[in-house]
Amino acid sequence: MFTKILIANRGEIACRVAATAHRMGIKTVAVYSEADANAKHVAVCDESVLIGPAPAKESYLRADKIIEVALATGAQAIHPGYGFLSENEDFAEACAKAGIAFIGPPASAIRAMGSKSAAKALMEKADVPLVPGYHGDTQDADFLQGQADRIGYPVLLKASAGGGGKGMRIVEKSADFKAALESCKREAINSFGDDKVLVEKYLTRPRHIEIQVFADTKGNCVYLFERDCSVQRRHQKVLEEAPAPGMTAERRRAMGEAAVAAAKAVGYVGAGTVEFIANQDGSFYFMEMNTRLQVEHPVTEMITGTDLVEWQLSVAFGETLPKKQEELTIHGHALEARIYAENPEKGFLPSIGTLRHMHTPTAVNFELGKGSAGNDPAAIRIDSGVREGDAISPFYDPMIAKLIVWGKDREEALAHMAQALSEYQIVGLATNVAFLKRLVESKPFSGADLDTGLIERNHAELFPQQKQTALPVLALAAASLLVSEQSAGAAANDPWASTSGWRMNGTLLRTLAYSDESGAYPVTVGYNDVGWSIAQGAVTAAMTLVERQGKHLVIKIDGATVRGTVVRDGEMFHVFTGGAHYPLHYNDPLAHAGESEAEGGRLTAPMPGKIVAVLVDKGKSVEKGAPLLIMEAMKMEHTIAAPASGTVEDLLYAVGDQVAEGAQLLAFKAA
CATH class of the missing domain: 3.30.1490.20 (ATP-grasp fold, A domain)
Structure with missing residues (x-):
């Protein structure tokens, strides 16, 4: 077996490969860009080498530098992860010329399947049905x-x-x-x-079902069953599961055998995924083949009890596949949720920032390669390339983690996923955690009414109007502030710094001004001998602190126990209670008066990025909703549209310019 490999990737896949390599006794070398100097994947590998500036084309896509590093460090093989160079035939050939094993398929297979057009022509000759x-x-x-x-x-x-x-x-x-x-x-x-x-x-209500295949250098090829990846936004997967709901044994065999035939047709070696688009009636069509390990591979590992990265390393070393087709079976059901730094309520716009607070559910009884979740129906696995305190930058994919759960059946797996998502807490940037929980608990998904348009079709249910914030949430935020003030006052050991609220002939009343997207919530607090009174609107209640452990609070409101975690980040109070996250803005009277509303006539960048197209001229009159310019950020295009009918008074940036978040892009005068 290899003694040292280089991992030519970053994030959770680099950490994932390193973990398996170390379990197999293999040393690892990480490469990193200037933006990733303190990244988790650098910390978990045995060696690390800087390969260039933050932009991927100057670092992670520099095949020549990566091969130089492999040779210099004595790495015998390169694992490309997924993305970047994983499906680059020239890189695979360059590795071979340098005498380094490429942990992936031969360049000829990548070439054959790398072009969707060529792959479809190949499948057509093999009588695989095509759209x-x-x-x-x-x-x-x-x-x-x-x-x-x-x-x-x-x-x-x-x-x-x-x-x-x-x-x-x-x-x-x-x-x-x-x-x-x-x-x-x-x-x-x-x-x-x-x-x-x-x-x-474009098929209406199609399902996206893919087959995991694996081949060795000795002509053996198996399929490790299917994954349903139908739930998507912007053509990118959100939730994946295995096995696919409603899949019959006959169709599973037919799709698996077709996938194996496709792999054998191009002399495939290693892990690959053959993707199909399926109608609701069960008919299916070849879509493409991804000649690499997929982001969603953990659900396959969970139901088959395999470590696909271990298989990759073994096959690349020339060993025979660990199992034959008849030895592979499905055990239980697995779900994967991709936790992203993005704002679902704003069109899934990617978010950047620092993970100031991150609490995750505890991983339970799962060891790769040791059986399907150890038969524990509560098995939870988290694959992540970031830690609390790390930053999500604008240079790479905004994935924070993959949350994977296993249950003895789909119903149990759904329950475990909902519970695990309710325990996830992230502060510092926008995330899709709350959206994922709504999605998992929604009737269409829980009822397996799946297709690639599920999110758009059920928009009203998945994006409900925000309700008014309830008193228990406000009480937790208020209690957190009051207890923190008391702790600070006690530490000062100064009677003039006391925050007890004591008054000789009356009760101190104080208004705390909270707000969120649903409105403003002035909370009146009265200081009592024991605890406080709290009033919001027409409701008044007695509030006492029961317990405080760090950020976790237990309070009583008129005798009812309320538990939650409160994280303060500047003027934001993030309240986590009842499995939900409530961000509240606190207008601190001792600080600045809060942020002012944006000036009229300004159109600003929603995030850092580059201008790729300017669609209007200076002085041009436009209608409401007309596209004005297009930005590219975090691998996606974002169209800036006219907020109203009016005139473009000035263009402040040109194509190719980099812009900062919040930068004014053009001057606009409404009609």
Whole structure:
């Protein structure tokens, strides 16, 4: 077996590979960019080497530097993780020329499946069913629009070299085709260096089901069953599960055998995923093959009791697959939730910032490679590349962690996932944790009414209007502030610094001004001999502190016990109680008066990024909702639209300019 490998990636996959390598007695070398100098993956590896500045093209995508580091450190193999260089045929060939094992498929297999168009042509020859579409080389805009008109709308534009939801656009009518094509090609060239696209019929209510395959160098190939990855936003997966709900044994076998045939057709070696799009009636079509380990591979590991990274290392070393097809079985049900730094209520806009507070559910009884979750129905696994205090930067994917749970059946797995999400606490940036919990508990998902449009179709249920904040939440925030003040006053040992609220002939009344997106909540606190009185609106109650352990509080409100965690971050009080997160702004009268409303006529950058297109001219009159310019940030395009009908008075940035979060992008005068 290898004695040392280099991990040419970052984040949770680098940490995941390092953990398995160390369990196998293999030393690891991390590479990192300037932005990742203090990253978790650097800390968990035995050695680490700086390879360049923060932008991926100057660091993690520098194949030449990575091979130099491997040679210099004595690494015998390179594990590319997923993303970056994992599906780069030139990198695989360069590793071979340098005498370094590439832990992945041969370059010929990557080449065969790397182009969606070429892969579909290959599958067509193998009689694998394909979605109607155009997969050829002609890229003239008029020609492609003609193909779309012939196929019939809606159609899906997809970058031929793409993946991860990048370079994809749904086009509903012919009039929108060319604008969508330009945007798709622009994103494709920026993400993959190749703007070739294919056009396919967009199926309504399709499911996204993929098959995990694994092949060795001796001609053996197996499938480790399926994953349902239908729940998506922006063509990127949100929740994954294995096995797929409603899958029959016959269809599982048919899809598995088709996936194995596809892998054998290109001489595949290692871990790969053959992705299918399936109709509600069970019919399925080949979509693409990802020639790498997938982000969602943990659910397969959980139900099969395998360590797929260990399999990768063994196969790359030339060993035979650990199991034959008849030895693989499904045990229980597993779910994976991708926890992202993003704001679902704002179109899943990525968020950046520091993880000032992060509390996670405790991982329970799961050891990779030692059986399916040890038969423990409460098994919880967390794969993460960040720790409390780390920052999510604008340079890379905003994933914080993957939360994986296992149960003896789907119902039990759903219950464990909901509970685990209720225990997740993150402060410092926006996250999708609350959204994921609503999604898992929603009737469409819990009832397995799955398709790729589930989120959009159930928008009202998944994005409910925010309710008024209840008194127990406000009481926890108030109690946290009052107890902190008392602790500070007691530490000062100064009678003039006392915060007891004592008055000779009366009761001290004090108003605490809290607010959130649903409104303002002035809370009146009265200082009593024991505890406080608390009033909000027409409700008044007695409040006492029962227990305080760090940020965790137990209080009583009129005799009812309320438990929660309160994290203060500047003027924000983050209250975690009842499995929910309530961010409250506190208007501190001793500090500044709070942030003012943005000035009218300004359109600002929602996050750091680069201007990739300016769609209007100075002095141009536009209608409300008209696209004005396009930013690219964290691998996604964001269109800045006119907030009202009016005139563009000035353009403050040009294409190619980098802009900071909150920067004014243009001057706009409403009509």
